Amino acid sequence: MRVDRERQLTSRIISSLLLSALFGCLCASLATAQNRATGSIKGKVRVESGGAGTKEGVKVVARQGDDDVAETTTNRKGEFVLGNLKPGVYAVVFRPGQGSVIIDNVEVQAGKTRSLRERTLPVDIGSIAFVRGSVFNAAGLSVAGARVELSRLEADGRARSIGGYVTNNLGEFAFRVPPTVAKYRVTVRNSGGGTPVSKDVEVDGAYVYRVALSLPAATSRAGQ
Secondary structure (H helix, E strand, O other): OHHHHHHHHHHHHHHHHHHHHHHHHHHHHHHHHHHHHOEEEEEEEEEOOOOOOEOOOOEEEEEEOOEEEEEEEOOOOOEEEEEEEOOEEEEEEEEOOOOOEEEEEEEEOOOOEEEOOOEEEOOOOOOOEEEEEEEEOOOOOEOOOOEEEEEEEOOOOOEEEEEEEEOOOOOEEEEEEOOOOEEEEEEEEOOOOOOOEEEEEEEOOOOEEEEEEEOOOOOOOOOO
8 A cells, every 4th residue: 555655646746747847848839939929129329428428227118109019228238128029110219318319110020139230329319410530640549630521412422511620639529410311421631731531421310420530641640
């Protein structure tokens, strides 16, 4: 009798373990199926604040129509993930404080993660965009006193002058432009003469756009 009871107890324990294992496999299968049926959006942001800028705690929302369907906040590195999103097209809304920046037409596919390029959000968010940068000489040193000009490239190919800026003692410059979609050309001219150096910048919202310009050895003049 005692042997039979022990066998029955052992059988029950084995049955319980098998059921637990089966339940675990079922849950894992359901989770995998759910992951394959949904997608996610990930990215990284920082908020311009004079110094290195803040990264943590920026509110990020995935929106469809008038509905906020997912929400998260950035971590210490400025990274975020919006998960469990049904396939479709979303708007991603960044809310670092007052105001917001919206990226439209972000498509999510089942079983995939959509990666967004890193964004720098200005302090006066939603109202203006910044084109900022630095000028260097051939040795990689910053160039002070260099003349930097900004032009807007029109649809017909013409470059319309927006304004000029003389780099500070760190070789830096900054322009404010409307946050509407447009293409700009940044050109540096050194007082020592030589061929100008240009780079094009595409503005598509109220962000900070950075550009580095390097002068050839024949025209460079180190500021520090």
